[in-house]
Every structure is written in C-alpha cells, then in structure tokens.
Amino acid sequence: MSIREEQKEQRRWLIITKAAELFAKNGYADTKIGDIAKAADMSIGLLFHYFESKEKLYEELVKMGAEFSKKPQEININNPLDYFRMSIEGIFSAVREQPMVLYMFVLMGQTRRNETIPQHIREIALGIDQVEQSAEIIAAGQEYGYFREGDPHLLSFTFWSAVQGVMEQLAVTPTMEFPSVDWLIDIIKGKKGKNND
Amino acid sequence: MSIREEQKEQRRWLIITKAAELFAKNGYADTKIGDIAKAADMSIGLLFHYFESKEKLYEELVKMGAEFSKKPQEININNPLDYFRMSIEGIFSAVREQPMVLYMFVLMGQTRRNETIPQHIREIALGIDQVEQSAEIIAAGQEYGYFREGDPHLLSFTFWSAVQGVMEQLAVTPTMEFPSVDWLIDIIKGKKGKNND
DNA sequence: CATAATATTGAATATAAATTCAATGAAAAT
DNA sequence: ATTTTCATTGAATTTATATTCAATATTATG
Numbered sequence: 338m339s340i341r342e343e344q345k346e347q348r349r350w351l352i353i354t355k356a357a358e359l360f361a362k363n364g365y366a367d368t369k370i371g372d373i374a375k376a377a378d379m380s381i382g383l384l385f386h387y388f389e390s391k392e393k394l395y396e397e398l399v400k401m402g403a404e405f406s407k408k409p410q411e412i413n414i415n416n417p418l419d420y421f422r423m424s425i426e427g428i429f430s431a432v433r434e435q436p437m438v439l440y441m442f443v444l445m446g447q448t449r450r451n452e453t454i455p456q457h458i459r460e461i462a463l464g465i466d467q468v469e470q471s472a473e474i475i476a477a478g479q480e481y482g483y484f485r486e487g488d489p490h491l492l493s494f495t496f497w498s499a500v501q502g503v504m505e506q507l508a509v510t511p512t513m514e515f516p517s518v519d520w521l522i523d524i525i526k527g528k529k530g531k532n533n534d
Numbered sequence: 535m536s537i538r539e540e541q542k543e544q545r546r547w548l549i550i551t552k553a554a555e556l557f558a559k560n561g562y563a564d565t566k567i568g569d570i571a572k573a574a575d576m577s578i579g580l581l582f583h584y585f586e587s588k589e590k591l592y593e594e595l596v597k598m599g600a601e602f603s604k605k606p607q608e609i610n611i612n613n614p615l616d617y618f619r620m621s622i623e624g625i626f627s628a629v630r631e632q633p634m635v636l637y638m639f640v641l642m643g644q645t646r647r648n649e650t651i652p653q654h655i656r657e658i659a660l661g662i663d664q665v666e667q668s669a670e671i672i673a674a675g676q677e678y679g680y681f682r683e684g685d686p687h688l689l690s691f692t693f694w695s696a697v698q699g700v701m702e703q704l705a706v707t708p709t710m711e712f713p714s715v716d717w718l719i720d721i722i723k724g725k726k727g728k729n730n731d
Numbered sequence: 732c733a734t735a736a737t738a739t740t741g742a743a744t745a746t747a748a749a750t751t752c753a754a755t756g757a758a759a760a761t
Numbered sequence: 762a763t764t765t766t767c768a769t770t771g772a773a774t775t776t777a778t779a780t781t782c783a784a785t786a787t788t789a790t791g
Contacts, residue, residue: 339788339789340788340789341736341737341738341787341788341789344738344788345737345738348738362647362648362649363648363649363650364561364562364563364564364648365561365563365564366561366562366563366564367561367562367563367564367648367650367651368650369777369778369779370778370779370780371778371779372650379739379740380739380740380741381740381741381778381779381780382739382740382741382742382780382781382782383738383739383740385779385780385781386737386738386739389780390779390780391778391779391780450559450702450703450705450706451559451560451561451564452559452560452706453560453564453565453569454564485717487714487717488711491710491711491713492713492717494703494707494710494713495700495713495717495718497703498696498699498700498702498703498704499695499696499697499699499700499718499721500696500699501699501702501703502695502696502697502698502699502700502702503692503695503696503699505647505695505698505699505702506647506691506695506698507695508647509647509649510691513688513691514685514688516688516689516691516692517684520682520684520689520692520721520722521692521696521721523720523721523723524696524717524718524720524721525717526720536758536759537758537759538757538758538759538766538767538768541768542767542768545768566747566748566749567748567749567750568748568749576769576770577769577770577771578749578750578770578771579750579751579752579769579770579771579772580768580769580770582749582750582751583767583768583769586750587749587750588748588749588750
C-alpha cells in the first residue's frame with residue numbers, strides 16, 4: 338500500500354476512534370467538530386476532507402456499532418444463563434482487545450435514547466436492541482428455575498439497562514476494573530442457578 | 535398571593551419540569567432553549583425573563599437535584615443491606631410522587647460524566663456521588679457476609695452504575711414498571727443475605 | 732524532473748442557536 | 762380611571778459552531 342493510502346486509513350481510523358470516545362463521553366451535540374479535530378490532532382478542514390459532515394461521521398460510528406453487535410457469538414449453551422454470561426463476557430473481552438468497543442457500546446445506547454438524533458440513525462441503533470430477544474430467553478428459562486420470577490420483559494430491561502449503565506460509567510472512569518460477570522447475572526438469576534453454586 | 539405571583543411560580547415550575555425532562559432525555563447541548571420553550575408553551579423571550587441563561591437554568595436543576603439527594607432518609611437499619619434497599623425504595627417512591635425526580639436523578643449522573651459541562655456545575659453533582667460512602671458500608675458489611683466478596687469500591691461502583699442505567703432507561707420508557715428492589719440489591723448481596731431468604 | 736493528484740491548512744462563510752430588546756398587553760397600585 | 766409595574770411576544774442581534782474554499786504542501790506518476 339502506498340504511503341498515502343496507509344496514512345489515509347490511519348487518519349480515518351484516528352478520527353473514528355477519537356470521535357467515538359468523545360461522542361460516548363459527552364453526547365452528540367456536546368461533542369464539537371473542533372473537539373474531535375483537536376483530539377485527532379488535525380485541522381477542522383481536514384476532518385471534513387475525510388467525513389462530509391458531523392452527522393455522517395456519527396452515522397458511520399453507529400453503523401460500526403450495529404455491525405459489531407450483530408456478530409453472533411457462536412457457542413453452545415448448556416443453560417440459558419450462559420447466554421447472558423457469554424454476552425457480557427463477549428462484550429468485556431472485545432473491550433479489552435479494542436477499547437473503542439466500549440465507546441461504541443455506549444454510543445449505541447445513547448443513540449437509542451436521544452430523540453433529537455436523526456431518525457434514520459436512531460433506527461439503526463434501535464434495530465439491535467437486545468431487550469426483546471433476551472426477554473424470550475428469560476420467559477422460557479423461568480419455567481426451569483434458571484431465572485428469577487417476574488415479568489420477563491422487565492427483567493430483561495433491568496439487566497440490559499444495568500449493563501448499559503455500567504458501561505457508561507466505565508467509559509468515563511478509565512481506572513476502573515470490569516465488574517464480575519456474576520454480579521450482573523445475579524440481577525436475573527433464579528433458584529436453579531443458585532443451587533448450582 | 536396575587537394572581538401574578540401565583541402565575542410566576544407556576545411558570546417557573548413549568549419551565550423547570552419541562553427542562554428537567556428534556557435535559558435528562560437528550561442531554562445538555564442537544565436540548566435547545568427553543569425546545570424547552572415549546573414544551574412549556576411559551577415564547578423563547580419569556581423563558582429568558584425567568585432564567586437569565588440556559589446555563590443558569592441547568593445549574594438550578596442540578597442544585598435542586600443535589601438538594602434532594604442530600605435529604606437524609608432517617609431510618610434505623612438492622613442490617614447494612616437495608617441501607618441500599620432503602621436508598622432505592624426512597625428514590626422509587628419519590629419518583630412515584632413526583633415524576634420529575636426521575637429526570638433529576640438522571641440529570642445528576644449525566645452532569646457528573648459530561649466533561650463539557652461547566653466545571654462549577656459539575657462539582658455540585660460530583661459532590662453528592664454515592665459511590666464512596668457506599669463502598670465503606672460494603673467494606674464493613676463484607677466481614678459479616680452481608681455483601682458478596684470483591685473490591686468494595688468496584689461493587690459500589692457497579693451497583694450505582696446499574697441503578698443509574700436503569701433510571702436513564704426508565705426516563706425514556708414511560709410505560710415501564712420499576713424493577714424489584716431485590717433484583718438490584720442482588721448485585722451486591724452476600725451469603726448472609728441469601729441465608730435470610 | 733515536471734506534472735498531476737491528493738493532503739492539509741487557516742481563513743472565509745453559512746447556519747443554528749442563544750440572548751437581547753423594543754413594543755404591546757395585562758394586572759396591580761394609587 | 763390613570764398610572765405604574767410586570768408579563769409576554771416576535772423580531773433583531775450576537776455568538777458558537779458547522780461547513781466551504783482558495784491557497785499551499787506533499788506524495789505519486791510519467
């Protein structure tokens with residue numbers, strides 16, 4: 338690859354990562370193009386050479402987040418709690434390999450919630466919401482005691498909201514360790530899970 | 535009270551509540567003064583008659599949030615888990631009485647995280663962070679098995695981040711019930727707690 | 732080496748949003 | 762009933778930020 342092409346990719350990636358971090362930490366409107374340019378150590382003009390607008394840049398990040406989230410972790414699951422354990426493990430290990438993933442995760446949640454973000458972008462993020470699918474798994478597993486009693490949808494909502502909350506706080510607390518997966522799983526865990534201790 | 539004074543208070547309160555909702559849902563910069571004015575059904579000019587700037591309005595909300603959080607719930611506690619149970623119960627019941635409290639709670643968390651918000655405002659929010667105090671309670675209670683093993687600060691961090699995450703999602707999901715307090719408590723609960731089931 | 736293509740900058744320009752203000756209407760005071 | 766004070770509006774104005782662009786530097790190509 339030519340020096341130019343290489344540099345181009347590097348710069349593009351630098352913008353992407355810095356933008357992800359800032360958007361995740363401070364939100365869409367609070368993140369100024371100038372902030373991103375400064376973080377990426379380039380002029381504003383150059384940033385616009387790589388991305389035609391702030392919105393398009395943001396959209397690209399959300400698309401990357403969606404792409405990443407879709408990647409199915411192919412695994413066989415003994416008990417349905419493992420679905421949740423491995424979801425979390427998967428996210429944590431991806432973040433360890435590539436810290437940017439944390440920001441992307443946070444970004445997706447923010448995008449889902451913030452109704453001032455353009456609809457066509459929000460829809461991308463809303464499309465990969467985990468809550469419904471997880472609610473079905475919980476509903477099925479409750480009969481066997483894998484999950485605690487209660488409205489499956491509310492349990493799923495609580496679990497994923499808690500995870501989102503933890504990720505958001507982690508994103509601004511770089512010194513903090515990841516919580517143990519069990520701590521989060523216990524939000525939804527039922528008797529069957531407990532007996533297996 | 536004269537008609538004027540009454541109206542003045544009502545309008546002020548209307549602005550405060552609508553602003554809290556929008557700021558909590560969409561963040562500081564994504565919430566435009568025009569959005570607040572529209573939500574409160576008044577002109578932008580009038581809004582500025584009540585609050586001298588967007589920043590001052592936001593600051594007032596954060597101060598209210600701080601004020602509210604400081605209110606000590608006077609209660610005697612049999613076991614230290616109750617401290618957390620009652621904290622959550624207290625928040626939930628306050629939200630039930632006055633939905634605005636939910637937005638205030640969310641606002642405080644956002645303010646702590648978002649480094650583009652003026653420092654003097656952030657400091658108000660950062661001053662009432664629960665994590666450290668809760669970590670001490672956890673550390674003390676771990677010896678007796680009230681709390682699970684693990685770094686007390688990380689446990690506290692995880693618990694409060696989870697609560698924050700749930701509140702943030704609740705703020706944009708008006709139809710959703712509150713989770714059961716136990717589900718959240720189980721993030722930190724230890725063996726002693728479990729034996730008491 | 733000369734020329735073309737692309738990268739980069741810093742300074743305009745355009746846009747959006749916050750803030751101000753002069754004018755008008757409504758309540759209170761005299 | 763008149764005057765004064767405050768509430769309210771909509772139209773400026775100012776300010777902040779996104780976006781464009783002409784000029785310059787750097788790399789690639791013949």
